[in-house]
Amino acid sequence: MTVQLDARPPATPATGNPRQSSGRLSRFDTRFSPYLYIAPFFLIFGVFGAYPLAYTFWVSLHDWDLLGADHPFVGAENYTRLLADTDFWHALVNTLGIFVISTVPQLLAALWLANLLNRGLRARTGWRMAVLVPNVTSTAAVAIVFGVLFGREFGMINWLLDLVGLDAIEWKSNRLASWVAISAMVDWRWTGYNALILLAAMQAIPRDLYEAAAIDGASRVRQFWSVTVPLLKPTIIFCTIIATIGGLQLFTEPRMFHSGTNPIRGGPLRESQTLTMYMFENAFAPHYNFGYGSAVAWLLFALIAIVAAVNVLILRRLGGGARPNARKGTTR
């Protein structure tokens, strides 16, 4: 997509003159104006990004009550208290549980969907738009809609279960069931998005690899697992990391899924309270304990880093053996 040079006749370039006349100014310009252009980012990020980041850590070392007059330094006390806090561990398990239940099927479904979309289709753009449309809706709105779909009495899901002869499920008050319902929302929103990313990578795979595999007698399924999936590994890792970062930060869906009294707890017995919700519960209403909330935020950050690293390690291991060029060591 390079832009064409202008179409003026080659005689025109009047090289020396205009440059010399404004030589000083232009040297100043090329030297310093780049900093001017990137300054807004660093200004905004410095004030509203970097400073808060460091400050969160500072706050987390204090007994910082919003209403309190002074904020005594308590060192690591917030962290030690947090590690002994059963509600924190409960929220951690919820977060990881919802994350696993949602991410694994989501990526598998996306892979499958991308494979479908990678065929000679009529109305290609139409299909792509159809699978992406969940991604461009309002999260809060959709969480409300799903909250009704997963309702106990008149919810459509329980009605469908009843049609096939299954018992109704208490989606909002059963811990595991609420995880599944929230995962369903997350998957509904993100499967199509991931499918498009994987599709883009699939289209970059050279066709002759498949022809060669077909000549070697590989079936369509075998081709998919032995050619497509290994070559998609970097993209799959990318999708997994994005899903990890998003999944562990989950807030809007579980928050809106539970309405009524004290929804920030994620149900009467904290059935689906995620870490972010726990942070909000402590830092804002009802507790307003900023020090404790900040400690939760930092542990959440650590968790994201750890899970992302583990993901990368697992995926490297998994894909390594199947890679067609592995023996040549092209990627080492």
Next chain:
Amino acid sequence: MSRLWRASPLTYLALVVAAGLSVFPIWWMFVVASRSNDAMGQLPPPVTPGGNLGANIARLFDNTDAYFLTGLINSAVVATTVTVSVVFFSSLAGFAFAKLRFRGRNAMLLVIIATMMVPTQLGVIPLYLLMTKLHWNDRLPAVIVPVLVTGFGVFMMRQYAGQAISDELIEAARMDGCGTARIWWHVVLPALRPAAAVLGLLTFMTTWNDFLWPYAVLNDPANPTVQLSLRALSDGYYQDMSQVFTGTAIATLPLLLVFVLFGRQIIGGIMEGAVKA
């Protein structure tokens, strides 16, 4: 497309199911929004629109707890301002990173990429304290100013500028006596237009959809964004579901409209971003 994988009827069937699952919750949102509250108790549930949309809208805008109209206006102001600003500043910085040489360029770009990894949660509490000091709590600058330019925007523009604009073109403009500002305006910006459109669309959608930070900082129920109006609606003591769904439908409508108009560009942007990432 090569004849290697021509789609079979089975493929189409699977895609119809996938598309159906994708679209159904949205469709159903509009169905309930256009019916009376009886629709919620009916089994089997109705799947076609009714004639109650006007009455539901009237009830929604009369609801004094939700401040829905204020929410809509606020969201429009916030999303528009942020979009224009992000596109403007990102195209400037992206141009600088892609096409200008300066000391510390690579290190600074690395910082920008690193900022994309930091979760918002980490900043919420101190940002809240900062907003209190600035007296921006409950006011729109609190949700606008921190995202006037984003690492994602800068990075995206830099990637696009790197491949869309040839160095010769910039060199030629320089020969003609253009300063960098004029080069940006006359050469770079026109070439960046497709990427700017995609960035603008994505930014608008993200900002319109944002919930976490507005939820933290806009506590005054009389001055919400539209997403916060939805929260007020759905947390209400008495659940008037067709009114709530009318709210969700209206809050989703601008996003759907953008998607219908620019879906092709959005898809292209997502897929292109993936290959380069």
